[in-house]
Amino acid sequence: MDRTILVHLACGPKKQTEAAESMAELEGLAKAAGAGIVRKIFQTRPAADARTFIGPGKVEELKSLGVEANADLFVFDQDLKPSQQRNLEDGLETRVIDRTQLILDIFARRARTNEGKLQVELAQLSYLLPRLSGKGKALSRLGGGIGTRGPGETKLETDRRRIEARIVKIKHELQAVAKRRAGQRRSRRKSLVPAVALVGYTSVGKSTLFNRLAGETAFTSPQLFATLDPLVRRTSLPDGLPYFVSDTVGFVKRLPPSLLSSFKATLEEVLEADLILHVVDLAAADAEAQAAAVEKTLAEIGAGGIPSLRVYNKIDLLPDRAALLLRNDFMDGEAAVSAATGEGLAALKNRIRSLLFRDLRLFYIRIPHGREDVWASLPKRGLVLQRRESADYHEARIMADPARMLDLTAYLVPGEPT
Ligand SMILES: Nc1nc2c(ncn2[C@@H]2O[C@H](COP(=O)(O)OP(=O)(O)OP(=O)(O)O)[C@@H](O)[C@H]2O)c(=O)[nH]1
Numbered sequence: 475m476d477r478t479i480l481v482h483l484a485c486g487p488k489k490q491t492e493a494a495e496s497m498a499e500l501e502g503l504a505k506a507a508g509a510g511i512v513r514k515i516f517q518t519r520p521a522a523d524a525r526t527f528i529g530p531g532k533v534e535e536l537k538s539l540g541v542e543a544n545a546d547l548f549v550f551d552q553d554l555k556p557s558q559q560r561n562l563e564d565g566l567e568t569r570v571i572d573r574t575q576l577i578l579d580i581f582a583r584r585a586r587t588n589e590g591k592l593q594v595e596l597a598q599l600s601y602l603l604p605r606l607s608g609k610g611k612a613l614s615r616l617g618g619g620i621g622t623r624g625p626g627e628t629k630l631e632t633d634r635r636r637i638e639a640r641i642v643k644i645k646h647e648l649q650a651v652a653k654r655r656a657g658q659r660r661s662r663r664k665s666l667v668p669a670v671a672l673v674g675y676t677s678v679g680k681s682t683l684f685n686r687l688a689g690e691t692a693f694t695s696p697q698l699f700a701t702l703d704p705l706v707r708r709t710s711l712p713d714g715l716p717y718f719v720s721d722t723v724g725f726v727k728r729l730p731p732s733l734l735s736s737f738k739a740t741l742e743e744v745l746e747a748d749l750i751l752h753v754v755d756l757a758a759a760d761a762e763a764q765a766a767a768v769e770k771t772l773a774e775i776g777a778g779g780i781p782s783l784r785v786y787n788k789i790d791l792l793p794d795r796a797a798l799l800l801r802n803d804f805m806d807g808e809a810a811v812s813a814a815t816g817e818g819l820a821a822l823k824n825r826i827r828s829l830l831f832r833d834l835r836l837f838y839i840r841i842p843h844g845r846e847d848v849w850a851s852l853p854k855r856g857l858v859l860q861r862r863e864s865a866d867y868h869e870a871r872i873m874a875d876p877a878r879m880l881d882l883t884a885y886l887v888p889g890e891p892t
């Protein structure tokens with residue numbers, strides 16, 4: 475376990491709470507990467523130092539602190555320029571990484587599927603490339619420990635050209651994956667079954683809620699970024715209406731842009747959803763700031779226009795949860811649940827139903843034999859929920875937009891067909 479010192483630099487008159495929140499998140503991230511935190515350092519300066527970020531005096535101070543605390547690693551809460559990182563490492567005589575590198579490291583640990591591994595490798599290589607200077611100096615740091623984890627199978631090459639070639643190759647492979655995914659999404663769309671995507675800050679309980687909705691056992695963990703690879707499952711509401719639900723990677727504040735672009739294929743799952751369930755950890759101290767960060771990222775990837783429902787999770791941790799659940803009745807665009815205990819889940823499913831199937835109505839239809847053409851057209855009109863054959867008729871229940879059923883009025887049966 476790396477003995478780690480965390481450093482946050484506040485420039486100008488920033489609010490203290492902001493620094494504390496950011497540091498708390500960094501601590502969570504560092505722990506998720508397996509670090510043992512030995513010190514947390516806050517510094518204020520009018521502006522970052524161009525050479526050493528924290529300034530030469532502070533470098534000296536932190537160097538002796540590092541020796542005293544027997545530290546193996548400094549993690550900076552802000553992103554460092556390649557030159558700043560080098561200068562800090564020289565001055566502190568200890569390994570130095572920044573927030574982005576830390577997140578990349580966690581992702582490297584978590585990636586399970588081939589696609590996830592490729593996405594992480596792409597992000598790591600893109601991050602590394604501008605940091606290659608001199609004769610493989612940056613790479614000599616790739617010994618072991620946090621922030622040095624290589625992208626699995628492929629050993630990082632000292633040769634910049636080979637890295638560039640590898641980037642091109644990975645992008646190619648990811649494009650193929652994206653194509654396959656797009657194909658799967660197209661066939662899901664054709665089925666007219668609507669899709670719901672679970673998004674939210676890391677560790678808010680997306681996978682736990684996914685398991686509740688889909689009756690699955692997606693991996694959940696108290697650690698950050700338990701989920702990297704998206705999962706899609708077909709499931710149904712209590713009255714049998716089907717929908718797809720997908721679990722996705724968690725967000726953090728200041729998600730590295732290289733990660734966002736690497737995980738594009740994954741995020742497309744979100745872009746094509748009919749409804750976004752934005753899961754918020756109501757018990758988190760900075761729940762609102764987390765939610766705002768997620769909504770900002772959603773807007774950045776172009777998902778701002780998709781209907782969404784904020785789902786406040788973990789209400790079991792709050793003493794006034796009953797009051798919240800009651801409030802739930804008149805909160806528009808919001809719901810409150812405990813994915814852990816199941817509280818509020820029935821109400822949430824009702825909301826999902828009304829949001830997904832708002833414009834659809836249930837029709838009972840009876841088509842005489844000989845009109846197989848009409849029968850065959852049903853799947854294109856709506857969701858065929860039940861089919862039955864009798865001696866004289868085909869019968870079905872279908873959930874459809876009334877506009878698409880106009881020419882079938884002759885076959886509609888009022889009430890349930892017997
Ligand atoms: N008390 C309580 N804990 C919950 C609830 N939902 C989830 N958790 C816990 O919160 C932690 C994170 O849950 P996950 O479902 O893995 O969260 P996630 O959003 O999928 O996290 P990432 O995939 O890491 O982004 C786990 O320890 C869960 O057991 C809840 O309603 N109440």
Ligand SMILES: [Mg+2]
Pocket residue numbers: 680681682693694700701721722
């Ligand atoms: Mg998860």
